[in-house]
Amino acid sequence: MPNVAGGTLRRTGEATKQEFASTVDYYFNTSLSQQWSDTKVQLKSMVTDVRFYENLVPLLLTKKPNTNFAVAPTTAKEIETVTYYRVQGGVGNATSKSLIQMTGEGEAIFSDATINVSTGSMEHVNHFMSLRPNSTVISFDVPKWLDEMVQEYAIPQKGYNKNPLNMKGMAPKIVDPTTPGLSYELPSEWAKWFQENYVKGSVKVK
Numbered sequence: 296m297p298n299v300a301g302g303t304l305r306r307t308g309e310a311t312k313q314e315f316a317s318t319v320d321y322y323f324n325t326s327l328s329q330q331w332s333d334t335k336v337q338l339k340s341m342v343t344d345v346r347f348y349e350n351l352v353p354l355l356l357t358k359k360p361n362t363n364f365a366v367a368p369t370t371a372k373e374i375e376t377v378t379y380y381r382v383q384g385g386v387g388n389a390t391s392k393s394l395i396q397m398t399g400e401g402e403a404i405f406s407d408a409t410i411n412v413s414t415g416s417m418e419h420v421n422h423f424m425s426l427r428p429n430s431t432v433i434s435f436d437v438p439k440w441l442d443e444m445v446q447e448y449a450i451p452q453k454g455y456n457k458n459p460l461n462m463k464g465m466a467p468k469i470v471d472p473t474t475p476g477l478s479y480e481l482p483s484e485w486a487k488w489f490q491e492n493y494v495k496g497s498v499k500v501k
Contacts, residue, residue, distance in 0.1 A: 296441065298299055298387040299443065307369075310422045345401065349389060351466060356472050357412065373470040374438060374494065375438070375439040376436040376439060376497070377414060377436065377437055377438075377439055377441075377442035378414070378421070378434055378435070378497075379412045379414045379434070379435055379436075379437060379442075379489075380412060380413050380414065380417070380420045380432055380433065380434050381393065381394070381395055381410065381411065381412045381413075381432070381433045382413075382420055382423040382424055382427060382430050382431075382432055382473055383430060383431060383479065384427070384429065384430045384431045385427035385428060385429055385430040386427075386428055386429050389427045389428065390407075390427060390430075391411070391423075391427060391430065392406075394408055394410050394486075395410070395433045395435075395498075397433070397498055397500055398498075400496065401495065401496035401497055401498050401499070402434065402495055402496065402498055403433065403485045403493070403498040404490070405476075405487070405489055405490040405493075406486065407483050407486065407487065408483055408486065409481065409483055409486070410478060410480075410481045410483075410485075410486045410489075411470065411478065411479070411480050411481070412478065412479055412481060413476050413477060413478040413479070414442065414477055414478075414479075415476055415477040416476050416477075417476075418475030418476035419471070419474060419475055419476025419477065419478050420432055420476070421475075422474050422475050422476070423474075424428075431500055432500070433498065433499070433500055434498070434501065435493050435494070435497050435498045435499070436493065436494040436497035437489060437494065438442060438491050438492060438493060438494070441488065441489070441492050444488075445467050445479060445481070445485070447465050448462070448488055449466065449467040449468065449479055450466050450467075450468065450470050451468070451469050451472070452468045452469060452470045452472075452480070453472075455468055464482060465482050465484055465485075466482075467479045467481050467482065467485055468480040
């Protein structure tokens with residue numbers, strides 16, 4: 296089991312950032328024909344990675360991402376985190392799927408699906424709880440560098456499909472702009488990154 300205060304979180308965070316930076320460097324320094332040739336070779340043994348690389352191409356051809364994220368610290372006290380929330384459950388037609396399941400003390404499983412979350416304050420949470428009677432709130436912490444990645448690549452929901460920065464549907468959406476607080480719709484790829492990097496022991500149910 297990963298230990299927040301140990302080296303596991305540091306290795307996990309660094310591995311994600313290094314993978315991301317390496318992919319950025321590859322696409323900026325390799326011709327499109329070579330990229331396609333490499334992709335076909337990888338397809339034979341790395342089928343699960345193909346979608347990730349193909350989805351990154353549109354973004355990397357139009358916008359150079361910021362890859363200078365802070366290195367994750369080694370101790371829990373030094374970890375700079377951001378709290379995220381998800382309202383789920385409810386009754387009748389006013390329900391949201393339970394896509395984050397608590398599995399133990401402060402730990403959870405994130406569904407491999409698009410997940411709507413909010414951050415910054417409880418405003419958005421309180422607004423949606425008022426619309427969903429008997430709903431619950433899941434809160435959890437993520438490293439600040441992961442929150443910065445979400446902010447870096449999130450684009451407005453309006454005009455999303457025609458936006459060249461939508462990364463073939465991989466970019467997070469900024470949703471519910473007319474409601475209080477800051478909220479995102481995270482594609483399944485980002486849900487996986489949240490699963491890998493959320494701060495173990497930080498999950499709470501309200």
